[in-house]
Amino acid sequence: MSDTSARLPERFDAWFASRGWRPRAHQLEMIEAARAGEDTLLIAPTGGGKTLGGFLPSLIDLEAVLRAAPAQRPHRLHTLYISPLKALSVDVARNLMIPVEEMGLDVRIETRTGDTSTSKRQRQRAHPPDILLTTPEQLALFCATANAEAFFRDLKRVIIDEVHAIAPQKRGDLLSLGLAAISRWAPAARRAGLSATVADEQGLARWLAGQSGDEDAFARIVRGNAGARPEVDILDPEERIPWAGHSGRHALGEIYEKIKSARMTLVFVNTRSQAETTFQDLWHLNSDNLPIALHHGSLAPEQRRKVEAAMAKGALKAVVCTSTLDLGIDWGDVDLVIQMGAPKGSSRLIQRLGRANHRLDAPSRALLAPTNRFEHLECEAARDAVALNALDGEPLSAGALDVLAQHLMGRACGEPVAADTLYQEARAAAPYAHIERELFDKVMAFASTGGYALQSYDRFRRMVQGKDGLWRARSPQIAQRHRMNVGTIVEAPMLNVVVSSRGRGGRRLGQIEEWFVEQLVPGDTFLFAGQVLKFEGIEEMTARVTRSSDPEPKIPSYQGGKFPLSTYLAQRVRAMVQNPGEWSKLPQQVQDWLSLQQEKSMLPPANGLLVETYPRSGKFYLCCYPFEGRLAHQTLGMLITRRLERMRMRPMGFVANEYALAVWGLRDMSGLDFDALFGEDMMGDDLEAWLAESDLMKRTFRNCALIAGLIERRFPGQEKTGRQVTFSTDLIYNVLREHEPDHVLLQAAWADAATGLLDVRRLGQALSRVKGGIIHRPLQRISPLAVPVMLEVGKEPVYGEAQESILEDASEALIAEALI
Numbered sequence: 089m090s091d092t093s094a095r096l097p098e099r100f101d102a103w104f105a106s107r108g109w110r111p112r113a114h115q116l117e118m119i120e121a122a123r124a125g126e127d128t129l130l131i132a133p134t135g136g137g138k139t140l141g142g143f144l145p146s147l148i149d150l151e152a153v154l155r156a157a158p159a160q161r162p163h164r165l166h167t168l169y170i171s172p173l174k175a176l177s178v179d180v181a182r183n184l185m186i187p188v189e190e191m192g193l194d195v196r197i198e199t200r201t202g203d204t205s206t207s208k209r210q211r212q213r214a215h216p217p218d219i220l221l222t223t224p225e226q227l228a229l230f231c232a233t234a235n236a237e238a239f240f241r242d243l244k245r246v247i248i249d250e251v252h253a254i255a256p257q258k259r260g261d262l263l264s265l266g267l268a269a270i271s272r273w274a275p276a277a278r279r280a281g282l283s284a285t286v287a288d289e290q291g292l293a294r295w296l297a298g299q300s301g302d303e304d305a306f307a308r309i310v311r312g313n314a315g316a317r318p319e320v321d322i323l324d325p326e327e328r329i330p331w332a333g334h335s336g337r338h339a340l341g342e343i344y345e346k347i348k349s350a351r352m353t354l355v356f357v358n359t360r361s362q363a364e365t366t367f368q369d370l371w372h373l374n375s376d377n378l379p380i381a382l383h384h385g386s387l388a389p390e391q392r393r394k395v396e397a398a399m400a401k402g403a404l405k406a407v408v409c410t411s412t413l414d415l416g417i418d419w420g421d422v423d424l425v426i427q428m429g430a431p432k433g434s435s436r437l438i439q440r441l442g443r444a445n446h447r448l449d450a451p452s453r454a455l456l457a458p459t460n461r462f463e464h465l466e467c468e469a470a471r472d473a474v475a476l477n478a479l480d481g482e483p484l485s486a487g488a489l490d491v492l493a494q495h496l497m498g499r500a501c502g503e504p505v506a507a508d509t510l511y512q513e514a515r516a517a518a519p520y521a522h523i524e525r526e527l528f529d530k531v532m533a534f535a536s537t538g539g540y541a542l543q544s545y546d547r548f549r550r551m552v553q554g555k556d557g558l559w560r561a562r563s564p565q566i567a568q569r570h571r572m573n574v575g576t577i578v579e580a581p582m583l584n585v586v587v588s589s590r591g592r593g594g595r596r597l598g599q600i601e602e603w604f605v606e607q608l609v610p611g612d613t614f615l616f617a618g619q620v621l622k623f624e625g626i627e628e629m630t631a632r633v634t635r636s637s638d639p640e641p642k643i644p645s646y647q648g649g650k651f652p653l654s655t656y657l658a659q660r661v662r663a664m665v666q667n668p669g670e671w672s673k674l675p676q677q678v679q680d681w682l683s684l685q686q687e688k689s690m691l692p693p694a695n696g697l698l699v700e701t702y703p704r705s706g707k708f709y710l711c712c713y714p715f716e717g718r719l720a721h722q723t724l725g726m727l728i729t730r731r732l733e734r735m736r737m738r739p740m741g742f743v744a745n746e747y748a749l750a751v752w753g754l755r756d757m758s759g760l761d762f763d764a765l766f767g768e769d770m771m772g773d774d775l776e777a778w779l780a781e782s783d784l785m786k787r788t789f790r791n792c793a794l795i796a797g798l799i800e801r802r803f804p805g806q807e808k809t810g811r812q813v814t815f816s817t818d819l820i821y822n823v824l825r826e827h828e829p830d831h832v833l834l835q836a837a838w839a840d841a842a843t844g845l846l847d848v849r850r851l852g853q854a855l856s857r858v859k860g861g862i863i864h865r866p867l868q869r870i871s872p873l874a875v876p877v878m879l880e881v882g883k884e885p886v887y888g889e890a891q892e893s894i895l896e897d898a899s900e901a902l903i904a905e906a907l908i
Contacts, residue, residue: 095119096111096116096148097148097152099151099192099193100148100151100191103187103190103191106190111144112136112137112141112312112313113312113313114130114137114141114310114311114312115137115140115141117310118141118142118144118145118310119144119148121308121310122145122245123145125276125278126307126308127278127279127280127296127297127307127308128278128279128280128281128307128308128309129251129280129281129289129293129296129308129309129310130142130280130281130283130310130311130312131283131284131309132282132284132310132312132313133312134441136284136312136313137312138282138283138284139180139183139184139249139282140187141282141310141312142247142280142282143167143169143219145245145280146166146167146218146219146245146247147187147188147191147195149166149244149245150193150195151191154193163214163215164216164218165216165217165218165239165242165243166218166242166243166244167218167219167220167243167244167246168219168220168222168240168245168247168270168277169219169222169247170223170227170247170248170249170263171221171249171250172223172224172249172253172259173223173250173412177201177222178201178221178396179396180221180249181198181199184197184219185197196217196219197217197218197219197221198212198217198219198220198221199220199221199222200212200220200222200226201222201223201226202223202225202226203389216239224254224259224262224263224266224575225259225574225575227263227267228262228266228495228498228574228575231266231269231495231499231502232498232499232501232502232567232571233501233571234502234503236269236273236503237273240270240273240277241273241274243270243273243274244274244276244277245279245280246270246277246278247279247280247281247282248263248279248280248296249282250282251283251292251295251296252285252287252292255292256483256484256485257576258491258795259575259576259577260519261487261491261492261517261519261520261576262491262494262495262576264295264517264519264520265487265491265492265495265513265514265520267279267298267517268298268513268514268516271298271516272509272513272516279296279297279298279307280296281295281296285438287435288484289309290306291483291484292484293306293307293308294307295484295518295519296518297518298516298517299515299516299517299518299521300516314477316452317451317475318438318441318451318452318453318454319454320441320454320455320471320474321454321455321456322455322456322457322458322467322468322471323339323342323455323456323457323458324675325338325339325342325675327339329458329460329464329675329677329678330459330460330461331681331875331876331903332745332875332876332877332879332880333459333460334429334459334460335365335366335369335459336428336429336459337369339457339459340366340369340370341373343370343426343428343455343457344370344373344374346426346455347378347380347405347406348376348378348405350405350406350423350424351402351421351422351423351424352404352406352407352423353405353406353407353422353423353424353426354407354409354422354440355370355406355407355426355428356409356410356426356427356428356431356440357409357410357428357429358410358428358432359410360384360410362428362429363382363383363408363409364384364616364618366408366428367380367382367408367618368615368618370406371618378405379403379405380405380406380407380408381395381398381399381404381406381407381408382395382407382408382409382617382618383395383396383408383409383410384409384410384412385410385411385412386582387598387617388596388597388599388617391598392412395407399421399422402421411436423453424453424454424455425440425441425452425453426456427440427454427456427467428457428459429458429459429463430456430458430459430463430466430467430470430657431456431466431467431470432466432654433470433654433657434654434656434657435654437454437456437470437473437474438474440454441454441474460876461677461678461681462661462745462747462876464678465661465664465665465674465678466657466661468664468670468673468674469661469664473656473657473660478656484519485519485843486519487517487519488519488792488839488840489527489531489796489832489833489835489836490793490832490833490836491576491796492514492520492523492528493531493534493535493795493796493797493833494574494795494796494797495514496510496531496535497535497550497561497570498570498571499513500535500536500551500559500560500561501561501566501567501570504556504558504560505559505560506558507529507532510532510559511525511528527832530832534796534798534831534832534833535796535797536550536551536553536559537550537551538798539828539832540828540831541823541828541831542820542823542824549562550562550566569800570797570800572800573794573800573801575795576795578791578794582599582600582601582602583599583600583605583626583630583631584598584629584631585600585616585630585631585633586630586633587621588624588633588634594632597616597617597619597621598617600616600631605623605626609623610623610624610625611623613636613638613641614641619635620635620636620637620641621633621634621635621636621641622634654717655716658715658716658717661715661747662692662694662695662715663694665682665691665692665694665715666691666692666693666694667694668682668683668686681873682873684872684907685871685873688867688871688872688906689865689871689872689873690863690865692713692715693863695857695858695861696858696861696862696863697712697713697766697858697861697863698712698865699712699762699862699863699864700712700864700865700866700867700871701756701757701864701866701867702867702868702871704870704905707740707753708754708755708756708757708758709750709878710728710750710751710752710757711749711750711870711871711878712748712749712766713747713748713749713873714749714854714858715746715747715748716850716851716854717746717847717850718744718745718746719847719850720846720847720850720851720854721745721746721748721749722744722846723846723851724744724749724851724854725742725743725744725749725751726778727770727771727774727778728742728749728766728770729741729742729751730774730777730778731765732751732753732765735760737754737755737760738753738755739752739753740753740754743877743880745876747876747877748873748876748877749877750874758864762862762864763859763862766855766858766862767855767859768855768859770855771851771852775848779838785821785837785838785841786817786818788837788840788841789817789821789833789834789837790817792833792837792840793833794817796833796836798817798820798833799816799817799820869905869906870906871906872906872907874906875903
């Protein structure tokens with residue numbers, strides 16, 4: 089027997105020995121922390137036994153129960169496992185059964201997701217498994233049903249997997265409130281968070297721990313030993329590297345050869361539309377008939393499960409995928425990860441690297457395939473970050489008010505509850521630990537009546553307070569409708585895509601955005617699920633299609649498709665551009681491009697801002713290079729345009745990419761005071777005035793209204809269209825702006841716009857950074873660095889990927905002009 093026997097029961101010690109393993113130090117520390125009654129955050133690299141480390145304390149507890157009185161064992165839930173993906177829950181259940189069966193433990197492990205049948209859910213409530221694997225949305229549903237307290241009363245452990253991916257989002261806010269409710273019902277239950285990529289360790293440790301009083305509580309941080317360093321290469325293609333665009337077609341021939349030589353390859357892309365085009369392009373190259381599959385979130389669940397099952401069997405050569413396969417799943421045979429395009433963040437890249445080999449002692453192997461010249465800089469910055477294990481990620485913030493409203497309504501749909509209890513519960517959740525009672529009461533009033541401006545409308549009265557002082561749903565029908573709309577993920581309105589030959593039957597391929605389909609006329613073709621489809625028409629919530637062989641189909645776009653460039657990578661790219669000593673790592677084509685910029689204009693300063701002005705085709709252009717990401721640049725473009733209008737510069741428009749912003753108008757802007765134009769004061773009145781007039785706030789408000797439950801998308805037997813939802817929320821938005829401008833939903837919408845769609849915080853930091861460091865270069869023609877952003881001019885303002893053949897046609901003329 090090994091020297092671990094003092095800390096592991098004999099059965100577990102024997103199991104490790106039978107496999108030729110020894111428990112890792114972080115796994116033993118997780119057992120020790122559980123015995124001490126501590127919440128824990130386990131940070132360990134992929135392949136380091138994180139999942140087993142999270143579950144070992146539970147299995148040890150259950151083994152003791154089995155040993156003591158197996159015959160009298162009651163039906164009690166011992167451990168709740170929560171993951172951000174349904175597929176991850178299923179995968180973990182499969183992998184967890186291996187040690188359970190090999191040790192002969194009679195432990196019941198089940199999953200519960202949106203795909204679980206009603207009969208199975210009812211059985212689980214009556215006879216809970218020992219370990220239930222589920223998602224944040226399912227926990228919110230539990231909180232909104234009667235007898236939740238009885239179901240969770242005996243719970244001992246909660247495991248949150250990939251906690252870094254959940255915590256910074258609204259899903260994390262809703263989950264933290266659900267965990268606070270569980271802690272009230274099962275005070276002995278301890279929490280464990282699992283992650284391989286944590287940038288803000290203390291912030292996440294606080295998020296995991298239940299809060300009480302004014303002193304912040306933190307989970308114990310347990311760290312695993314670092315694994316083998318990943319091997320990351322960047323493709324230096326033989327073909328000409330495009331100056332702009334995101335298709336990566338120039339590199340696909342070499343990528344196909346890499347796929348052929350590997351056992352199994354995951355080809356990650358950043359958007360669903362890019363997944364469709366990349367898959368289609370690879371099939372055109374696939375003269376060897378390699379089994380290549382497609383996996384993204386809009387495909388039908390049965391199609392995704394079919395691909396996942398084939399991966400698990402090792403039956404595929406490659407899978408083109410999006411973030412649906414980012415997290416934690418062990419696919420075994422994957423030995424190469426290819427990232428098409430820049431990863432936009434080092435943590436995301438490290439997460440994706442972990443899908444290859446999935447063993448601590450074997451290096452993950454990855455190939456980055458930049459799709460344009462700027463992305464070569466970004467990929468180099470990302471590779472350097474991986475070598476340093478430098479992580480980035482979304483910052484944790486105060487909890488969203490629309491999410492709190494949803495939770496309060498959900499709790500009232502379960503058992504009647506007092507407002508004081510709900511306030512204490514909210515304060516126990518880290519994102520809401522410092523919420524004042526006055527603001528909480530406003531959210532409570534909104535959840536129950538719609539708030540001051542809406543309380544006279546009967547449709548918004550959803551909660552009532554009984555004579556006992558407790559709050560409950562106004563009717564069973566309202567409670568049922570709330571449960572149908574639980575969750576914080578607001579997708580753009582979607583239509584089912586059904587392939588039919590005749591009549592109404594057919595096979596469902598998945599879902600596509602309603603707004604995209606509305607642009608089609610019968611006979612139009614488009615690309616979806618790896619197939620070319622011909623649009624036949626819309627019936628209710630279904631887009632009916634037939635198969636086609638059209639060589640030039642349209643490409644669906646998905647709103648919110650692109651990831652923003654992380655602040656950390658932006659800093660590294662700025663530093664690299666400014667320092668020619670680092671260019672030797674770049675392809676010669678990219679080095680030549682930067683040298684031309686140095687010759688024709690100058691290189692953007694790392695801590696300042698280069699502003700270029702030049703005439704072109706009867707208009708005057710201003711181009712600058714903040715390197716702060718598309719969202720911040722779009723906001724800057726809106727604000728700069730407003731200022732130029734006041735200066736009577738007659739601006740006509742602007743366009744932005746991840747690295748640059750271009751504004752054009754009818755008057756020469758070269759004589760402007762650029763320090764004043766880019767002054768930090770634009771973040772005040774200019775921003776407020778623009779938002780008051782824009783449709784962006786209405787769109788943001790619409791999402792908040794859906795999350796808060798003010799407007800319901802789904803009803804029993806029907807679903808509202810996107811147009812109906814828009815009509816309803818726009819009316820309410822106008823009423824609230826006029827009669828209750830401090831309404832909690834307007835506050836929530838402003839917070840969302842500032843952090844998400846506008847990236848106000850990051851833009852404010854950028855303006856502060858460049859203050860006093862703005863350099864103006866008046867030019868006679870476009871500079872080499874301005875060509876990529878200028879190629880965006882004239883493109884349709886779609887969310888996601890656009891057709892790129894137009895770019896190639898336009899690029900030749902612009903490049904020739906820049907090289908004069």
